[in-house]
Amino acid sequence: MFGDMMGMMGKLKETQKKVEETKNRMTTVLIDEKSSDDLLNVTVTADRSIKKIDIADELLADKEQLEDYLIVTLNKALSRASDIYDKEVAAVASEGMPNIPGMDMFK
Template identity: 25%
Template sequence: MFDMLGMMGKMKEMQARMKDAQESLPSITETAEAGAGLVKATVNGRKQLIHLEIDPDLVKPEETEMLRDLIVAATNKALEAVETRVADHLKQATDGLLPNIPGMEGLFGK
């Protein structure tokens, strides 16, 4: 027999765990570099750029275009890396709460 009260309890627990997991996303960070370390970008689990390091040798007017490209490359690498960590973090927060429902496996990313 289907346990509706048990399922409702699990849903409330899952909501609470998801809320806690989402609130902790700023603490998940990833740093990536471009140009052999000349530019380093750090992003958080909310997909926000939170820190940027630029080698002083790149801060020259004639290097502006390359600097722009390296910043974009480093930031995109960091965002890609943090996306996987966020998906794992959210999946872990709700692991074991709901039965394996077909089609729900992609809910948290990968």
């Protein structure tokens, strides 16, 4: 029984390392999102960091319209980033979790 516990602890430490590696990798995964008319393009990382914003000149004339475009487009990009991040981290974490009844928190 003690050997099983040591094996589980080793597996948990290995899983923790893989989760951290996955989180670090998410800083390099880029998500591009654009407005429906291509007047605004944004790039964010899967860990939800804004990397780039391209704004068409015609949007610069109307502050309120630009703000609306930024809100909608950034929210879409950040939502996609969150989905990717959550799925990737959960997949790695669930691979290494020991099979403990009632502990199916990643499914």
